[in-house]
Amino acid sequence: MPTRRQFIKTGIAGGLLLAAAAVFQKQLDRMGKQALVAGNPLDPSLRTVVLAVAPVILRGSFPTADADRAAALERITRGVALAVGALSAASQKEVTELFALLALAPTRIAVAGVSASWDQASVADVEGFLRRWQDSRVDLLKSGYQALHDLVLGAWYADPQTWAAIGYPGPPALVQS
Amino acid sequence: MIKDPYQEGIARGWKVVDAARLDTDREDEADVVIVGSGAGGGVSAEILAKSGLRVIVVEEGPLRSTSDFHMRESEAYPALYQESAARKTADKGINILQGRCVGGSTTVNWTSSFRTPPGTLKFWQGLGLADYTQEALLPWFEMVERRLSISPWAVPPNANNEILRTGASKLGIETQIMRRNVNGCWNLGYCGTGCPTNAKQSMLVTTLPAALELGATIYYGLRAERLDLAGDKVTALECVALDAAGIHPQARRVRLRAKHFVLAGGAIGSPALLLRSAAPDPSAQLGRRTFLHPTLVSSALMDAAVDGHAGAPQSLYSDHFLDNLPIDGPLGYKLEAPPLHPVLFATTLQGFGEGHAALMKQFTHAQVLLALLRDGFNAASRGGEVRLREDGTPVLDYPLDDVIWDGARRALLSMAEIQFAAGAKKVYAVHEECSGWDNWAQAKEGIARLPMKALSMRVVSAHVMGGCAMGVDPGRAVVDPRGRHHQLGNLTVADGSLFPTSIGANPQQSVYGIVARNISALAQSLTGKPAAPMA
Numbered sequence: 001m002p003t004r005r006q007f008i009k010t011g012i013a014g015g016l017l018l019a020a021a022a023v024f025q026k027q028l029d030r031m032g033k034q035a036l037v038a039g040n041p042l043d044p045s046l047r048t049v050v051l052a053v054a055p056v057i058l059r060g061s062f063p064t065a066d067a068d069r070a071a072a073l074e075r076i077t078r079g080v081a082l083a084v085g086a087l088s089a090a091s092q093k094e095v096t097e098l099f100a101l102l103a104l105a106p107t108r109i110a111v112a113g114v115s116a117s118w119d120q121a122s123v124a125d126v127e128g129f130l131r132r133w134q135d136s137r138v139d140l141l142k143s144g145y146q147a148l149h150d151l152v153l154g155a156w157y158a159d160p161q162t163w164a165a166i167g168y169p170g171p172p173a174l175v176q177s
Numbered sequence: 178m179i180k181d182p183y184q185e186g187i188a189r190g191w192k193v194v195d196a197a198r199l200d201t202d203r204e205d206e207a208d209v210v211i212v213g214s215g216a217g218g219g220v221s222a223e224i225l226a227k228s229g230l231r232v233i234v235v236e237e238g239p240l241r242s243t244s245d246f247h248m249r250e251s252e253a254y255p256a257l258y259q260e261s262a263a264r265k266t267a268d269k270g271i272n273i274l275q276g277r278c279v280g281g282s283t284t285v286n287w288t289s290s291f292r293t294p295p296g297t298l299k300f301w302q303g304l305g306l307a308d309y310t311q312e313a314l315l316p317w318f319e320m321v322e323r324r325l326s327i328s329p330w331a332v333p334p335n336a337n338n339e340i341l342r343t344g345a346s347k348l349g350i351e352t353q354i355m356r357r358n359v360n361g362c363w364n365l366g367y368c369g370t371g372c373p374t375n376a377k378q379s380m381l382v383t384t385l386p387a388a389l390e391l392g393a394t395i396y397y398g399l400r401a402e403r404l405d406l407a408g409d410k411v412t413a414l415e416c417v418a419l420d421a422a423g424i425h426p427q428a429r430r431v432r433l434r435a436k437h438f439v440l441a442g443g444a445i446g447s448p449a450l451l452l453r454s455a456a457p458d459p460s461a462q463l464g465r466r467t468f469l470h471p472t473l474v475s476s477a478l479m480d481a482a483v484d485g486h487a488g489a490p491q492s493l494y495s496d497h498f499l500d501n502l503p504i505d506g507p508l509g510y511k512l513e514a515p516p517l518h519p520v521l522f523a524t525t526l527q528g529f530g531e532g533h534a535a536l537m538k539q540f541t542h543a544q545v546l547l548a549l550l551r552d553g554f555n556a557a558s559r560g561g562e563v564r565l566r567e568d569g570t571p572v573l574d575y576p577l578d579d580v581i582w583d584g585a586r587r588a589l590l591s592m593a594e595i596q597f598a599a600g601a602k603k604v605y606a607v608h609e610e611c612s613g614w615d616n617w618a619q620a621k622e623g624i625a626r627l628p629m630k631a632l633s634m635r636v637v638s639a640h641v642m643g644g645c646a647m648g649v650d651p652g653r654a655v656v657d658p659r660g661r662h663h664q665l666g667n668l669t670v671a672d673g674s675l676f677p678t679s680i681g682a683n684p685q686q687s688v689y690g691i692v693a694r695n696i697s698a699l700a701q702s703l704t705g706k707p708a709a710p711m712a
Binding site: 061 | 179247248249250251254255259260261263264265268269365367373374422424425486487518519520522523524526529530531532533534535537538540541566568570572609631632633
């Protein structure tokens with residue numbers, strides 16, 4: 001059973017989320033709309049967030065050498081943007097709102113609990129944020145974590161360049177026996 | 178060279194219209210307009226066309242056929258699946274894999290074919306569906322088996338399936354060989370991304386080409402928006418063209434008139450169209466009691482390579498845990514194995530970072546089992562409800578409650594025990610708080626303690642059923658036992674939304690057989706002559 005303290009924390013987090021969403025509604029809307037026009041990797045909210053969270057979600061399979069890292073960041077950002085662009089209109093709206101909420105400083109601090117800007121955030125900051133949302137008692141935050149999980153991991157393993165590392169040979173050649 | 182029936186057919190004059198390329202609004206007319214081109218729509222199209230009726234089929238998804246199927250998840254999910262294979266229930270607790278393309282889910286399913294189980298039919302007879310007996314349906318199941326080459330899989334199962342049999346037999350649990358709708362299957366393992374060899378006898382390569390050959394028209398990339406109603410009649414279907422990506426509606430509209438309308442948009446799409454049309458609903462059952470076979474996932478690590486990406490995806494199953502419980506008791510479950518491909522596997526697995534990466538590095542040694550819960554029979558298992566979003570698109574609200582979680586916990590225990598019996602080094606319930614167990618004793622204790630909560634416990638579904646339940650009483654059912662709408666005289670529902678419960682088995686053949694009987698009755702009532710058989 002949840003403890004009283006957990007209930008209070010849930011209440012605060014849920015309340016903050018609603019308050020933040022109300023206060024910043026206009027700005028979030030505008031950011032969301034910009035993103036929707038694009039569905040593109042240059043959408044600043046998506047880019048800011050993916051550049052910070054992807055290497056942490058993918059730690060253990062993400063390249064460590066600087067040059068490879070830069071190229072991988074570019075690929076994963078494009079991959080996530082493509083994946084978002086393929087979602088239904090309703091899901092695209094939700095996901096772009098999620099990226100906008102995470103990219104905007106006040107909501108990033110209040111809802112994601114990350115005080116440094118994403119480009120300054122440490123691995124521990126990002127990991128802490130992902131773990132809090134993963135374990136959150138607020139379904140909205142938990143589903144936000146799931147969305148980041150699915151988009152980043154889905155885009156990464158859709159890329160044939162990642163297959164050798166997991167031993168997947170790729171689709172077989174269509175040769176009639 | 179593998180032939181592409183659509184390239185050849187279109188060159189010969191098949192009437193296949195890409196709505197995204199219409200440059201004016203359009204009106205069209207036929208004897209019957211069919212909404213949806215999946216299992217129900219495909220069978221309907223063939224029977225009605227062969228019976229001499231003029232048919233138009235409307236499909237929201239794109240046309241992709243043989244030469245487009247490259248066995249790549251990155252191409253298949255956005256093009257062939259509802260919501261890019263990421264369709265979610267309202268609280269996002271269940272991920273639904275459902276087709277959205279010409280051929281519907283039959284284009285992307287894993288070919289598993291079952292006649293409706295006798296226990297399910299018996300339960301339905303208790304609900305008043307008196308002629309839903311094994312004997313009455315047998316000729317229809319046999320007819321679709323002939324037509325779609327449904328037969329027991331004669332090739333040795335791949336290792337991912339074989340491990341189900343190995344572990345189960347050690348525990349005295351019976352497994353059976355799957356029946357599949359394939360003809361000359363290459364045993365590649367890519368049924369889920371569209372069959373590149375035409376072996377899968379989906380609607381895409383069987384019934385729809387037969388209907389097109391007889392002059393039927395298919396509009397694709399066209400969303401059925403609303404039925405126009407006048408009294409107890411449907412007068413027209415109002416449609417809107419989608420953009421080339423198939424996501425956003427465009428300005429072009431198509432209005433289709435017909436004597437009769439057949440709804441086969443699937444168990445989310447069909448109720449949604451009736452809801453958008455404000456169809457009469459005196460039973461208050463429209464869009465209610467939608468079932469999913471909520472499915473749990475257990476992943477194991479084996480010593481030897483499993484290569485779950487290769488070979489027929491589903492070739493063995495066990496009904497042991499369906500048969501050992503009363504159908505309306507605690508939820509029973511069917512055990513099966515899924516195909517393993519990188520995107521589906523990576524997104525389904527819990528966790529992130531090094532833990533996730535370590536599991537992915539063992540991709541070729543992973544063995545996965547599925548348990549499909551038989552929902553809708555126990556009085557407490559009421560399924561979900563289809564609702565409309567602001568933009569008119571549907572969302573299924575399916576609360577994960579105690580009756581489901583009780584079944585989920587038992588299912589995870591059964592799967593882990595089988596996997597350890599087959600020699601697994603480690604077993605993982607796909608749950609955010611599970612970091613794996615080294616032996617059966619640990620798993621037993623760990624599963625007993627797993628908190629059963631939506632979004633922590635991963636639940637998936639590939640079977641959507643119900644929402645336009647059939648029944649004799651207009652006060653309690655949306656359509657009659659032949660699928661005819663109780664209030665709208667010229668409307669028939671012909672897909673999985675008819676089912677008053679889940680099926681308790683992969684539902685494609687239930688749709689084929691039941692729709693074949695119902696639509697044959699419709700053809701006879703429209704032409705005054707017996708319907709033409711499919712085979």
